[in-house]
Amino acid sequence: MDSVVVVGASLAGLRAVEALRGEGYDGRIVVIGDEVHPPYDRPPLSKGLLTGATDLSAVTLRQRPDLAVEWRLGERAVALHAADREVLLDGGRRVPYDGLVVATGATARRLPAVPEGLAGVITLRTLDDAITLRRELAGRPSVVILGGGFIGTEVASSCRTLGLDVTLVTADPLLARALGPLSAGAAARAADHGVTVVHPATVTEVRGHDRVQEVVLGDGRTLPADVLVVAVGAVPATGWLRDSGASLDNGLICDAGLGVVGLPGVVAAGDVARWPHPAFGGAPLRLEHWTNAAEQAVIAARRLLHGTAAGPCAPVPSFWSDQFGIRLQGVGLPALADETRVIEGDPAGDRFVAEFFRTGELVGAVVAGAPRALLAYRRRLTHPQRVPAL
Amino acid sequence: MHVKLDTQNCQAYANCLLTAPEVFDLDEESGIAIILQENPPENLRAVVEEAVRSCPVQALILEG
Incomplete structure (x- = not known):
């Protein structure tokens, strides 16, 4: 193998490059990224970067100086010609590869009821999104947030740190995927910190001429909004793979070792990859956790260099969220649970331990x-089956 | 193999302890990481490398 192309100048993309070099691969590496920024860290975008606790310069991921990467930043991959082993860039240039790492991540989900391009309406996914939101928040707006997942609640927390009026509108209970029936504790914590939580509710219309003015809910209520943050999840960035021959189904379908099914010489890592996790019954999973992107990148790189001998991808899912003065931390997949036990503390308080079970078996803890x-x-x-790698 | 911790940077995520408890612990008071073995044996390399990668603020440095 003389030439590896990584599509996605992300955490997963950078970790894959480091792993390739760490494994002794000394051929060419080209990294293609559609943003102009070098790989950066996403967790601060909804937290410290908004409140000012984190400098812009601190979100750039540290790189070893000896990686010898050809960066193609600000260039978008628009198609994969797998038979010719070429990535097609916007503008028509072709980048040949022997091995390809797909690390294109995900993009913010949009809502049909929310018009594109209305000033003050913001999705939060990229560094540029976060810079835009930070600039908006500096004008002391009243903020409406759609979505009660990690991003929605973290942005709500950051806005309260800034002393802004915040209303959070959510169809599902707050942090339902991470906390299941314990989400009432998260709602109580948000309310204690001054967030108005409107649940269950959906948005049917966003009104405003040049910029957002108010949000109309399904029951006809209206909420005034200077800024509307849409935080309703992410969709895997697989549009450029549409005609590649790959299987696409809520992600890029991979085998147990992160080899892309049907495409020799192609592996995937991070939010874009959907693969059968052996510890959870082999059902295809797609995870959007920071730790998952970092770990999958290493496994994918080894798979590219060593084939199936590299072994399956079976890291323990692991996540955290800093919000309203506490840090929620979890392992496993609480969303699978049919039973939850709080064995210590109070889910609305500063300290608790909760276990999540499915048909009597532990599937997660928060x-x-x-x-x-x-x-x-x-x-x-x-x-x-976890392989103690190397 | 030599592990170093940037204590100024550590934000007490505990991912290192969770990944490689043989090598890392947490200070009871501050929650800041503690290195139990600065020169861990070679048979722990895989978990130590994973622990270093798992740090959300890149506070751990592996040399050698």
Whole structure:
């Protein structure tokens, strides 16, 4: 293998490059990224970057100086010609590869009821999105947030840190995927910190001429809004792979070792990849966690260099969220649970430990203020087939 | 193999402890990471490398 192309100048893309070099690959590496920024860290975009606790310069991911990468930043991959082993760029240039890492991540989901291009309406996914939002928040707006997942609640928390009026509108209970029936605790915490939570509610119309003025809810109520943050999840960035021959179904379908099904010489990592996790019954999973992107990149790089001998991808899913003065941390897949037990503390408080079960088997755990407690759960969720890599 | 911690940078995420408890612990008071073995044995390389990668603020540095 003489030439590896990585599409996606992301955390996963950078970690894949580091892993390729770490494994001794000394051929050409080209990284294509549609943003002009070098790989950066996303978690601060909804938190410290908005509140001012994190400098813009601090979100750029540190790079080893000896990676020898040809960066193609600000260039968009628009198609994959797998038979010719070429990536087609916007503008018509072709980039040949022997091995390809797909790390294009995901893009913010849009809502049909929310018009594109109306000033003050913002989705938060990229660094440029975060810079735009930060600039808007500096004008002391009243903020409406659509969506009660991690991004919606973290932005709400950041806005309250800035002392802004915040209304959070959500169809599902707050943090329902991470907390299941414990989401009432998250709602209580948000309310304690001055967030008006409107639930269950949907948005049917966004009004305003040049910029957003008010949001109309399904029951006819209207909410005034100077800024509307749409945080209703992400969709995998697979549009450029439409005619590639790859299987696309809520992500790019991969085998257990992150090889892209049907495309020799192609692997995937991060939010874009959907693969069968052996520890969770082999059902295809797609995770949007920071730790997952970092770990999958290494496994994908090894798969590219060593084939199926590199072994399956079976990391323990792991996530965190800093909001309203606490840090929620979890392992496993709480969203699978049919039973939840709080074994310590109060889910509305600063410290708790909760276990999540499916048909009696542990599938996840979430804590606040008790990170050490996760150690035992992580061990229990570690798949026996986990390869102690190398 | 030598592991170093930038204590100024550590934000007490505990991912290192969760990944490689043989090598990392947390200070009971501050939650800041503690390195139990600065020169861990070679048979722990895979988990130590994973722990270093798992740090959300890149506070861990692996040399050698």
